[in-house]
Amino acid sequence: MSRLSIRWRLTLWYGAVLAAVLAVFSVSVYLLMSRLLESKADDDLNHQMVVMEEQISQSDDESTLRVRLAQQFAKHPVYEMQVTENGDNTWLRSERIVQIGLPRSTTEGDIAEGVFEDISLPGQKRVRMFSKAIRRPYASLLVQVARSSEQNDKHLGELRGVLLFTGPVLLACVLGCGYLLARKALAPVDRLAAEADKITATRLNRRLEVLNHDDELGRLTRTLNGMIARLERSFGEIQRFTADAAHELRTPLAALRNEAEVTLRLDRDPQFYRNTLENMLEEIGHLTVMSESLLFLCREDAENKPTFADLRLDELTRSVTDHMRIVASADQLELDLDEPLIPCIVHGDRERLRRLLFNLIDNAVKYTPAEGRIRVGLDYRNGLARLYVEDTGIGIAPEHFPHIFDRFYRVDSARPRHSTATGLGLAICHSIALAHGGDLEIASQPGRGTRFTLVVPASPVDLSGQGATTATASLKA
Ligand code: ATP
Ligand code: MG
Helix, strand or coil, rough: CCCHHHHHHHHHHHHHHHHHHHHHHHHHHHHHHHHHHHHHHHHHHHHHHHHHHHHHHHCCCCHHHHHHHHHHHCCCCCEEEEEEEECCCEEEHHHHHHCCCCCCCCCCCCCCEEEEEEEEEEEEEEEEEEEEEECCCCCEEEEEEEECCCCHHHHHHHHHHHHHHHHHHHHHHHHHHHHHHHHHHHHHHHHHHHHCCCCCCCHHHCCCCCCCCHHHHHHHHHHHHHHHHHHHHHHHHHHHHHHHHHHHHHHHHHHHHHHHHHHHHCCCCCHHHHHHHHHHHHHHHHHHHHCCCCCCCCHHHHHCCCEEEEEEHHHHHHHHHHHHHHHHHCCCCCEECCCCCCEEEEEEEECCCCHHHHHHHHHHCCCCCCCCCEEEEEEEEECCEEEEECCCCCCCCHHHHCCCCCCCCCCCCCCCCCCCCCHHHHHHHHHHHHCCCCCEEEEEECCCCCEEEEECCEEEEECCCHHHHHHHHHHHH
C-alpha cells in the first residue's frame, strides 16, 4: 500500500468507503423489502382467515358448514385451505392439496390467536401458513390457510439482482471519477516537483510560482520559497566567506613568496638571511592565527550543540583579566576590574567564553593608545548576565556597527598596535555569544572609546549553600 502513489491511495480509500456504504445500503434495502413482503403476505392470510371465520360462524351445524366450505373454498385460485376437526377429521381440503394436506402447526404459540409459520410442501419451495383454532358448539376446528411464497421470493430475487449489478457498476464509475479528481487535484504537486527539480545550487535565485495563495499547496509553495531564500542567503554567505578567506590568505602568501625570491636572487650576508627569516616567521605566525581562527569558525558553524556545563562567569572574568593585565601593561595601558563582579552562573563552554573575553580585551589593548584605560565588569539582573569590556581607545564610527561582526571586517582607519589583525576576532566573539543563547552589543564614540557587552542568560549563585562560599572566597581573592 505504501508503494502506491497518493493518487491511487486516495482513490482506493474513496472506493473502500463507498463500497462499505453501498453494501450497508443494499443489505438494508433488501432486508426492508423482505420484511415488507412478508408482512403483506401475513396480512393477506389473515384476511382470508377472517373470511373463513365468517362462513364458519354463520353455519349452525356440521353438514351445512361442510357444504359451504366445499362450495366456497375448495377451488380457490390462490390459497390452499384446510379445516379439520382437531387436526384429524378433515372437513375441507383445497383441490391442489387433496393428496398431501397441510401439516399440523408445530410452532409454539397461542393457536386460538393464530400462528404463522413457514413450511414446505412437495413441489413448492416455501409456503407461508396461518393456523387458527376455532370452537364451535358442535366441534373444535383447526382452520389453516397457506400460500406459496414463490412470488415474494421472485421479487426479492429481482431486487437482489438489481443491487448486485448496480452496486459494482456504480462503484467502478465512482472509482474512475475519483481517480480523475485525485489526478486533477494533485497535478499542481507534480508541477511543483518539476519546478523544484530545476532549482540547483547555481539557480537559487529562482522561486516557485504560487498559484493560489490561500490553499494548502499555496502555503507549501510559500514555505518552500522561504526555504530556498534561506538557502540562497547561506550559499551567498559561504561564497563570500570563501572568497574573503582566499583573498586574505593570498596576500601574506604572496608577500612570503616575494620575500623568499628577492632574498634568493643574490648572495646575502647571514644577518640579511636572519632578518628575512624573522619577517617570514612573523608572517607565518599571522597565517597560523588566521587559519586557526577560520577552523574555529567552521567548527562553530558545524557543531550544533557544544558540550555545555554550569560555570561561574565572575570567576572566569577575573581569571582572564588577571592574565591579560600583563599584556596591557606591556603597552602602557591600565586594565582594571569594576568591583564587585556580581557572582552568577552561566550554562556554557568555559574555553569558548575565555576566548570571547580574551578577544574583547585584546581588541581594547590593540585599539587604545598608550596611557589609556581598559575596564572590565560583570553585572547580573533579571536572569541576564552583562559582561563588558570598555576602553578609552580610538572608537568606532556608527556606520561600521552593522558590519563589525562580519568575518574579515576591519575598520580602515584603525591601525592596530601589532600587524597580526585578521578581522576574525569579533566574528568569533559574536558566534560564541549566539551559541550561548546571548548576544554581543556595541557602544562606541570615535576618539573617546568603545564598550562591548556580552549579554547571556544566567542564574544567580545560591548564597545560602555551596555557591555562596565559593562566591565569597573568590571575591576575597
Ligand atoms: P583579530 O581580532 O582577528 O586579530 P581584528 O582585531 O582586526 O583582528 P576584530 O577583532 O574582528 O578584528 O575587529 C574588527 C575591527 O573592529 C577591527 O579591525 C577594528 O577596526 C574594530 N575594533 C574592534 N575592537 C575595537 C576597539 N575596542 N576599539 C576600536 N576599534 C575596534
Ligand atoms: Mg580583534
